[in-house]
Amino acid sequence: MKASYTTVDTDYLDRRRLRPHARALHLCAMGVGAVISGDFFGWNYGLAAGGFGGLLISLMVMTAMYTGLCFSIAEMSPALPHAGGAYSFARTAMGPWAGYLTGLAENMEYILTPAVIVIGIGGYLSAVFGTSHAWEPLWWLLCYTVFVGLNVWGVEMSFHVSIVVTLVALAVLAVFWTGAMPHLDIARWARPYFPAGVGKARSALVQLPFALWLYLGIEQLPLAAEESHDPQRDMPRGILYGLLTLIVVSFLTVVLSVGIAPGAARIATSSEPLFFGFQTIFGPGLRTRVFALLACSGLVASFHTIIFAYGRQIYSLSRAGYFPTWLSVTHGVRQTPHRALLVGSALGYAVALTIRLTPQGSRVGAVLLNMAVLGAVLA
Template sequence: MGVRPKASAAGVTYNAVDAGYFEKRGLTRYAGVWSLWALGVGAVISGHFSGWNLGLAAGGFGGMAIATAIIMCMYLGLCFSLAEMSPALPHTGGAYSFARTTMGPWGGFVTGLAENMEFVLTPAVIVFFIGSYLGGIFETGPGFQPVWWIGCYILFVTLNLIGVDLSFRVSLVVTLAALAILAVFWISAIPLFDFSRWSLNIGVGPDGAPVQLPDGGGTFLPFGIGGALAALPFAVWLFLAIEQLPLAAEESVDPKRDMPKGLILGIFTLIFSAFMVLFLNTGIPNGAFALSSSGEPLLDGFKAIYGADTAKILALIAVIGLIASFHTIIFAYGRQIYSLSRAGYFPTFLSVTHGTRRTPHVALVAGALVGLAVLLVVWVVAGEAGGAFIGGTLLNMAVFGAMISYMMQATAFIRLRLHFPHIERPYRSPLGIAGAAVTIVVAAVTIYYQLLDPVYRAGVIGAAIWYALGIGYFAAVGRHKLVLSPEEEFAMSGGRSH
């Protein structure tokens, strides 16, 4: 590739590197359509096991159903936009790459930092829940929780380190296993399903709080349309993280052909599963009211069907969904850190790949260490109360980061359509600019309703700290150390270079 000249633009400086720089940062192409499908669905699927159900307390069944439909529209707009952008800009950078091309280095970094927060914190929260399940199954005390966290990180980071082929195979296996568990639940729930008795058993008390209706028969929207809007942040869990697929572009055998197919198959798989879970999990004993405060709604549903005596076996089954998301999002943060580092936004040593396995081992370990550090600091400082902070505030930080990145990516799509009509587009979104606009509006409304919830507001404060640290580093150091990576070359050439 040769030595690259220095160049400056928008207050940033590009540093010359030789061909050896990129030789030390090579990836291997492996993924086909079904590997990409598994990567996207697997990242999301734990949200079908738990998390979404807390929206029932805000909106009742009807409010949660409407919220899910609205959020579905946001993700359809996003996924079709990504299906157009990712084969047109087939780089590992994903969201950062799209924003960098259309909004310059600062826009790219702000978008990348939002996605970084989402993908580093989400597996940290997931491993917290895995530890809780395993602690219950094997009857280890609360003090043993960090051992579960460290063990899970070591195991699944190692699986990602060994090679991209193994990483994708594991993703496919655990994703299929999680979907099989959901399918067994749906089939098992049908004989007990009673929509009016169980799904509509939430009413409104004199103080405006949800109350249980013993015989069901409540209204579809007990909290009105306001309750549906308040449930938006919780409906996000049914789809959060499918947007990580473009990060696998440089490890896809044919991203121009396979990336759109993987994204579209993935989002429609999740839409089907989301509505099946919403209807069938709430429509069996003990109904929507009990689920509205449950930490493990799918497990509670299995207990209602098969009895509490099988609780440990069912809990072990439920862990599969968490493992699927944990493993696949580890892949995502590894590539996300790698791409920002390769371009110099993060320290460049983070993007070095393994000499023989060609996996971004430094980025994978660094992301795990940050996630673990956050967990352990919260655990040590807050003790038993740390669980609420981890399960609430950290997860909300991830959602906030996701909404920012969605708005930026949808904006990038619109700007690509308007200002880069010449670039090759192997796939064109049938939803076009209108679909991207819907994504921006729904994401903005979701952030607004996050800010109305005190628990979510704490997450937004944490997100602001993450942003302050990241932007501070980039302003002082990172912007002077950029490298003409594939993402940067494409942007600097006005979309004429791949």
């Protein structure tokens, strides 16, 4: 199929400008922040399907795959510093239809992922404050309102908030790792390493989407290329520093979470797996609740940074004419894609409500997580 093109005037582009701000540190924090929720919530669901052994094998495979991916995008993003990210790479290499399909896959990833994350935030906040599960949609709405507002406020605010919440999340994980090490007993708490009657290869295969959750999101960094001061220098550094951080964080979190009480079987179905770890370390007191509340920073970091991502992705596809062009008009003062952010957030909240309205025990949440992973793989 042939694509048709429209010539636009300078006013069209003037109304769709972004403001550069990011350096390597901002990009590294955004890359780590986009992913770090996976260390707090999501990866543990795979334990029920493939056990600790299968998860560890799949994590090694996924680490190798993401290392290759990050080296690739670290080379492509300085060469093609566009806000479209993978969409712009595909369009340049394979034409407009390949770019469009890649952009749709990225939209599926970036809109569904925050919807899954905000459910985890609601679970943590309900556990900390002792509120009824009926309150969770209000927690979700509050989260979307606050963090869409921060992203609309300005790119400087987006990156500064990303640095702060990512550092807080890393500090919480560091406290968990340090406290968990004296309690570590893998032989006792991580068994069975593989489910009965399931081979190692099959266990690892079914775990791959959950292991991917520990890296999913760092590939969004090329979306910030137009808002980077020096993409040729800063993009490769930000991507690779972020990858190294995530490799260390993912292995420490998985091994230490599974290797302490209450063990792999208990955390496999939990929406707040670190909460149990802090109970083992500190007991069921105030300190556990404080750290569980701070653990929300990991989910918040990813939620905030992926909101940034779908705003830029929708904006980029709209600016190119794939989506309605009114979506790509940026704020007259702050030069942020506020319309794209609002529309993407409305879709994400609708997805979260859809999960909420499914019957108890439904696997819709897990299916949406896998759909987000599928979008990442296709993109």
